[in-house]
Amino acid sequence: MTALVGTAMTGGYGGADILQGCTIAVESGEIAVIVGPNGAGKSTAMKAMFGMLDLRAGSVLLDGEDITTLPPQHRVQRGMGFVPQTQNVFTSMTVEENLEMGGFIRDDDFGDTIEEIYNLFPVLREKRAQPAGELSGGQRQQVAVGRALMTQPKVLMLDEPTAGVSPIVVGELFDRIIDVPLPNARQRELMIQNLLDNMPSEEMPKSVIAAVAKKSEGLSGAWLREVIQCSLIEAIYEGKERIGVKNLEDGLVDVLKRRGMAYQPTPSLGDLFDSRRADVYTI
Numbered sequence: 001m002t003a004l005v006g007t008a009m010t011g012g013y014g015g016a017d018i019l020q021g022c023t024i025a026v027e028s029g030e031i032a033v034i035v036g037p038n039g040a041g042k043s044t045a046m047k048a049m050f051g052m053l054d055l056r057a058g059s060v061l062l063d064g065e066d067i068t069t070l071p072p073q074h075r076v077q078r079g080m081g082f083v084p085q086t087q088n089v090f091t092s093m094t095v096e097e098n099l100e101m102g103g104f105i106r107d108d109d110f111g112d113t114i115e116e117i118y119n120l121f122p123v124l125r126e127k128r129a130q131p132a133g134e135l136s137g138g139q140r141q142q143v144a145v146g147r148a149l150m151t152q153p154k155v156l157m158l159d160e161p162t163a164g165v166s167p168i169v170v171g172e173l174f175d176r177i178i179d180v181p182l183p184n185a186r187q188r189e190l191m192i193q194n195l196l197d198n199m200p201s202e203e204m205p206k207s208v209i210a211a212v213a214k215k216s217e218g219l220s221g222a223w224l225r226e227v228i229q230c231s232l233i234e235a236i237y238e239g240k241e242r243i244g245v246k247n248l249e250d251g252l253v254d255v256l257k258r259r260g261m262a263y264q265p266t267p268s269l270g271d272l273f274d275s276r277r278a279d280v281y282t283i
Helices: 042-050 072-078 095-102 111-120 122-126 137-149 167-177 185-197 206-215 221-237 245-258 269-275
Strands: 002-013 016-027 055-062 080-083 155-158
Touching: 002 042, 016 042, 016 055, 042 055, 042 080, 042 155, 072 080, 080 137, 095 111, 095 137, 111 122, 111 137, 122 137, 137 155, 137 167, 185 206, 185 221, 206 245, 206 269, 221 245, 245 269
Parallel strands: 080 155
Antiparallel strands: 002 016, 002 055
16 A cells, blocks of 8 residues: 655745655555665655645555655644654754654553664664753754654654764664664674675684673674674784784774663673684584
8 A cells, every 4th residue: 555655746945946846655564765876856856745845736545545745744643754854853852742742642641662763773762861962963864753753643754964973983874773683693693704705804603602692692793793893993003913802892892882781791702712612603
């Protein structure tokens, strides 16, 4: 079923038509991406779909209902969510106040939804009392997405969600948004080995790889990549040519700390490496 469709949309700013017969359709459960160079009209098309731009021609339907003439707030009530590229948080309000603003159209208790947002973006729980204007770019994006999710929308539109956000946060943001399952222990082992194979590193025994996989439970693929990158940076800083087992352990500790997760100190990766109780890990 087509959840959202804009048909032959024509409109723009002032007297200029940025959109000329533009049609966009998204099916229920589908992830759609609008790609194009700067100035092509990507943001304008999304604003038109959301009611922030008056159309001279064309129509917008949500679940079969014609919403072409509805203002944005009524489209939100119908089940649309939109995160603009800029000015997408209330900088003087706290993180939690921003989320509460996202639930302004609801007349029920949305406390459970706020908890769901905190589970989705754990760093926001830690910074719930902090003004949004003091957050990093990636954290602001999480606030903006979280606020849009407060209405439990049928359709969520994101305008340039990765702008000004570091690559590691981009990976984590999309993992969270599209609910990518976290890798299991075996998958983490394969990911870690593959990452090390593509980095200058010492030959790691199977026991070390398995221990890292166990200790990294709860990390996404993007954060596992960050573990290896941190390990390499430390090794280079120490004047080494390869990632050593201590670098690997330090990288894991650093990432888990940033994620607010506990590190299991035993067994030590160094002890496992020194014991050589297993052959070199092979797939």
